[in-house]
Amino acid sequence: MHTPVLKEEILQFLDIKPNQNFIDCTAGEGGHTLAILEKNGPKGKVLAIDRDIRNISLVEDKAKGAGFKDRLVAVNGSYVDLASIVKKNNFNNISGIVFDLGLSSWHIDDSGRGFTFTKNEFLDMRYSTENGITAWEIVNYWSEEDISFILFNYGEENMAKKIAKEIVDVRKINKINKADELSDIVYRITKSRKASARVFQALRIAVNDELENISRVLPVAFDLLEQNGKLVAISFHSLEDRIVKSFFKEISDNAEILTKKPIVPSIKELKNNLRSRSAKLRILIKTKQ
Numbered sequence: 001m002h003t004p005v006l007k008e009e010i011l012q013f014l015d016i017k018p019n020q021n022f023i024d025c026t027a028g029e030g031g032h033t034l035a036i037l038e039k040n041g042p043k044g045k046v047l048a049i050d051r052d053i054r055n056i057s058l059v060e061d062k063a064k065g066a067g068f069k070d071r072l073v074a075v076n077g078s079y080v081d082l083a084s085i086v087k088k089n090n091f092n093n094i095s096g097i098v099f100d101l102g103l104s105s106w107h108i109d110d111s112g113r114g115f116t117f118t119k120n121e122f123l124d125m126r127y128s129t130e131n132g133i134t135a136w137e138i139v140n141y142w143s144e145e146d147i148s149f150i151l152f153n154y155g156e157e158n159m160a161k162k163i164a165k166e167i168v169d170v171r172k173i174n175k176i177n178k179a180d181e182l183s184d185i186v187y188r189i190t191k192s193r194k195a196s197a198r199v200f201q202a203l204r205i206a207v208n209d210e211l212e213n214i215s216r217v218l219p220v221a222f223d224l225l226e227q228n229g230k231l232v233a234i235s236f237h238s239l240e241d242r243i244v245k246s247f248f249k250e251i252s253d254n255a256e257i258l259t260k261k262p263i264v265p266s267i268k269e270l271k272n273n274l275r276s277r278s279a280k281l282r283i284l285i286k287t288k289q
C-alpha cells in the first residue's frame, strides 16, 4: 500500500474548510484525496485524476468504503488534460490543486510493469497501459544517441554514453526484454546498482513524458485556482523540483510562495516511509486572478 508523503504538512498548509473543492491530479492510492475528503465535508468535493485505471478504481472503492462516494469525482486520464477534465465535470470554485509526482508504491511492488530493476518483469513502465511507447521499445529500438540523451538528461547518469553503447551492442544479438536483464547490462558497465536506479528513472520519465507534462500543466492549474487557492507540488527528483521552482518564480507577482525552501519529510516520516526520502514539497497561494 502507498503511504501518502508529507500528508500532515499538506493538510496544514491547505487549511481545509468545510465545503471547499480540491483537485488531486495524481490520486495514486488515494492517500491525499481521502485525507482531504475527511476535512471538506459536508459538501466539498475532490476531483481525483490518475492516469492508471487500477489506481483510480481503487480510490473510488476507498471513497465508497469511507462514505465519501458522492463527494468524489474520479477521472481516469492525464492531468495534462486538466482544463478539459475540469470543464467536462463542471468542477468550479477550486480552493487547491495537489500534485504528488511520479509513481505509486503499487507500481513498484505489484504492477508487474518493470518499474524496478530488481525484478524479472517485462520492460513496460507506462502508467496507462492503453497507449504510449514502452520502455522496451526505447531500449530495443531507439538510437544510441537518443538513449544516451535520456540517460544523461533524465537520469543524470554520467556513464550514459557507455551504457547506451552496451545496450545497442547487446540488442543486436537478443532483444532486451526484462528489467533485471537491463539492470545486469548497466551493472556490467558501471559496477553500480545505483546506476540502474538512475537508468530506470530516466526510462520511466521518457516513457510517461513526465517532465513535459508537469511543465505544461502548472500554468493551467494556476489559472484554474480561485483567488487565495493553493497549488501544492511534491517532486521526487531534482529535475521535477527545478521545473516547479522555476514556475513558482515566474508567477511570483501573482502569488505568495508559502515554502521559501522546499519542505522535506521529518525524521519520523523517513523512519516510517523510506520511499519519502527524496520528496520536496512546494506550495503557493494565488493572490491575483
Ligand SMILES: C[S@@+](CC[C@H](N)C(=O)[O-])C[C@H]1O[C@@H](n2cnc3c(N)ncnc32)[C@H](O)[C@@H]1O
Pocket (backbone or CB within 6 Å): 002, 003, 004, 005, 025, 026, 027, 028, 029, 030, 031, 032, 033, 049, 050, 051, 052, 055, 077, 078, 079, 080, 100, 101, 102, 103, 104, 127, 208, 213
Ligand atoms: C506518487 S503517486 C500518488 C500517490 C497519492 N498521492 C497517494 O497518496 O496515494 C503518483 C500517481 O500519479 C499518477 N500519474 C503519473 N503521471 C500522471 C499524469 N500525467 N496524469 C495523471 N496521473 C498521473 C501515477 O499513475 C501514480 O498513481
